[in-house]
Amino acid sequence: MSATDRARHLDVVVVGAGFGGLYALHRLRGLGLSVQVYEAGSGVGGTWYWNRYPGARCDVESLEYSYSFSPELEQEWAWSERYAPQPEILGYINHVADRFDLRRDIQFDTRVTAAAFDETAGRWRVTTDRGDDVSARFCVMATGCLSAVTTPDIEGLSSFRGNWYHTGQWPHGGVDFSGQRVGVVGTGSSGIQSIPVIARQASHLVVFQRTPNFSLPARNEPLTPDTQAEVKAGYRALRDKARSSFSAIAVAAPTELALEVDPAERRRRYEAAWARGGLMSMTTTFRDLIVDKAANDTAAEFIRSKIREIVVDPDVAQALTPTDHPFATKRPCLDTGYFETFNRDNVTLVDLRQTPITEIVPAGIRTTERVHELDTIVFATGFDAMTGPLLRIDIRGRGDRPLSDKWSAGPRTYLGIATAGFPNLFILTGPGSPSVLSNMVMAIEQHVDWIADCLSYLGANGLGTIEATVEAEDAWVDHVNQLASATLFPRANSWYMGANVPGKPRVFLPYVGGFPQYRSTCDDVAADGYRGFGLTADPAAEPA
Numbered sequence: 100m101s102a103t104d105r106a107r108h109l110d111v112v113v114v115g116a117g118f119g120g121l122y123a124l125h126r127l128r129g130l131g132l133s134v135q136v137y138e139a140g141s142g143v144g145g146t147w148y149w150n151r152y153p154g155a156r157c158d159v160e161s162l163e164y165s166y167s168f169s170p171e172l173e174q175e176w177a178w179s180e181r182y183a184p185q186p187e188i189l190g191y192i193n194h195v196a197d198r199f200d201l202r203r204d205i206q207f208d209t210r211v212t213a214a215a216f217d218e219t220a221g222r223w224r225v226t227t228d229r230g231d232d233v234s235a236r237f238c239v240m241a242t243g244c245l246s247a248v249t250t251p252d253i254e255g256l257s258s259f260r261g262n263w264y265h266t267g268q269w270p271h272g273g274v275d276f277s278g279q280r281v282g283v284v285g286t287g288s289s290g291i292q293s294i295p296v297i298a299r300q301a302s303h304l305v306v307f308q309r310t311p312n313f314s315l316p317a318r319n320e321p322l323t324p325d326t327q328a329e330v331k332a333g334y335r336a337l338r339d340k341a342r343s344s345f346s347a348i349a350v351a352a353p354t355e356l357a358l359e360v361d362p363a364e365r366r367r368r369y370e371a372a373w374a375r376g377g378l379m380s381m382t383t384t385f386r387d388l389i390v391d392k393a394a395n396d397t398a399a400e401f402i403r404s405k406i407r408e409i410v411v412d413p414d415v416a417q418a419l420t421p422t423d424h425p426f427a428t429k430r431p432c433l434d435t436g437y438f439e440t441f442n443r444d445n446v447t448l449v450d451l452r453q454t455p456i457t458e459i460v461p462a463g464i465r466t467t468e469r470v471h472e473l474d475t476i477v478f479a480t481g482f483d484a485m486t487g488p489l490l491r492i493d494i495r496g497r498g499d500r501p502l503s504d505k506w507s508a509g510p511r512t513y514l515g516i517a518t519a520g521f522p523n524l525f526i527l528t529g530p531g532s533p534s535v536l537s538n539m540v541m542a543i544e545q546h547v548d549w550i551a552d553c554l555s556y557l558g559a560n561g562l563g564t565i566e567a568t569v570e571a572e573d574a575w576v577d578h579v580n581q582l583a584s585a586t587l588f589p590r591a592n593s594w595y596m597g598a599n600v601p602g603k604p605r606v607f608l609p610y611v612g613g614f615p616q617y618r619s620t621c622d623d624v625a626a627d628g629y630r631g632f633g634l635t636a637d638p639a640a641e642p643a
């Protein structure tokens with residue numbers, strides 16, 4: 100077989116070169132497999148390549164939001180802040196790509212448009228928008244959970260005289276807002292991170308808010324060399340603790356119920372969590388916040404009281420106060436001075452529940468009340484989460500069945516990693532796995548390690564295909580749904596539920612049973628000879 104043929108007949112195609120795709124390439128190449136990565140962007144980094152908006156940073160602390168697979172990498176990399184800004188995370192991912200010599204197997208500026216399983220050959224045929232047409236035994240979808248941006252379909256956008264941007268596809272040269280009248284549409288995580296920064300630059304900022312969100316202070320700060328040295332000295336223990344923690348973030352699990360504690364003590368705990376800052380401080384004060392509405396109300400009311408304390412104008416405070424969903428049933432945001440920003444003279448809040456947008460006109464955005472004249476519009480309107488990146492590819496399994504057809508009523512997976520009818524297709528951090536409810540780098544590593552072990556097992560046992568059975572998948576989907584329905588999560592119109600995308604089925608997408616429980620199920624399945632999967636012999640394998 101010539102080198103070109105070998106290139107066309109790969110062992111594995113990996114789609115995406117973010118944290119997931121890079122680690123998949125590293126691990127699978129380490130098994131001696133031929134791997135080709137296709138990436139739509141011009142560089143590595145995924146989320147951190149695309150989301151270059153002002154204020155973009157992680158909300159899981161950097162010392163944890165980083166790879167754990169290489170102790171040397173852990174030791175040599177230094178983070179500058181508690182939550183690194185986007186350029187630094189992108190710098191880290193680029194360092195990883197160089198350090199592990201990953202770029203030579205990545206083709207950039209290439210979008211995978213289709214992947215079809217050829218049942219006769221037992222291989223995937225993968226095609227791209229650059230004319231590539233390759234065959235691979237395995238396909239790993241490292242397409243990300245938050246990589247398919249959604250721009251609202253507002254009439255008149257093309258008539259707008261100024262510039263407009265989506266936070267998830269930010270121009271590489273940055274945007275100078277000096278002296279500009281800027282409108283930000285959307286107050287989810289990206290909006291909440293960017294609004295304070297844009298407000299400091301723009302001459303005037305109009306924030307268009309449909310749903311007020313709970314946001315917690317990040318309390319970002321520089322990481323001192325002493326703190327880093329201390330963490331690095333005990334990195335293995337920290338990672339182990341994270342692995343056995345609900346969200347794959349090293350925090351102690353709460354033991355008390357919110358209503359067991361008297362109101363003054365409860366308030367004291369919330370105040371302490373608010374002062375510490377970060378996602379986990381508040382969410383882990385009590386163990387019933389996400390399952391008991393009365394418990395949740397105590398935390399929600401505390402945060403509302405903080406908004407009233409911070410925001411000077413009571414009407415603006417009221418408009419910024421979330422009342423339509425329990426705390427943490429939408430991903431809570433982390434901010435640096437978000438609510439304070441609304442005390443600035445150059446910031447206006449438009450409550451779209453009172454005065455919805457009717458159209459975009461050449462001069463700006465028209466609501467039912469008036470035209471807001473703008474030079475620039477920023478859409479911080481988020482993503483078609485979890486399923487969007489997969490369904491934007493024409494993926495076809497057995498019998499030429501499109502994944503979009505199979506998932507028309509919502510995604511169906513086994514372990515969030517595989518779907519029946521699509522042999523040898525692996526999904527990283529897919530629907531039905533903890534994914535976005537966890538520290539995603541750790542979730543990615545767990546999935547990639549599981550897939551690498553699985554491919555080794557297939558090779559060692561002369562097996563050609565692995566495919567989730569319908570029975571195992573049905574049972575998993577039921578299990579995931581049961582877990583979700585025992586929580587408050589389904590009560591929010593969140594992107595976890597697909598509620599931000601018109602017409603998307605309302606299904607709670609991630610697995611809420613916690614990372615340790617999930618991981619041990621995956622390990623048990625593997626130890627049990629890949630229970631719940633159908634395995635077939637590889638006709639090309641040498642007889643034992």
Ligand SMILES: Cc1cc2nc3c(=O)[nH]c(=O)nc-3n(C[C@H](O)[C@H](O)[C@H](O)COP(=O)(O)OP(=O)(O)OC[C@H]3O[C@@H](n4cnc5c(N)ncnc54)[C@H](O)[C@@H]3O)c2cc1C
Pocket residue numbers: 114115116117118119120137138139140144145146147148150155156157158159164209210211212241242243244245246289488491492527528537538539540543
């Ligand atoms: C602003 C922001 C902040 C975040 N902060 C955190 C955080 O603090 N902690 C946390 O745990 N998670 C966070 N996340 C989630 C984040 O997405 C993950 O942590 C992680 O970066 C995902 O890595 P990934 O490789 O799975 O996906 P991504 O980083 O999304 O990479 C997927 C890649 O696949 C490519 N791709 C998709 N489809 C195709 C195709 N058809 N063909 C070719 N290429 C394709 C995309 O271009 C992209 O580069 C954040 C997300 C956002 C948007």
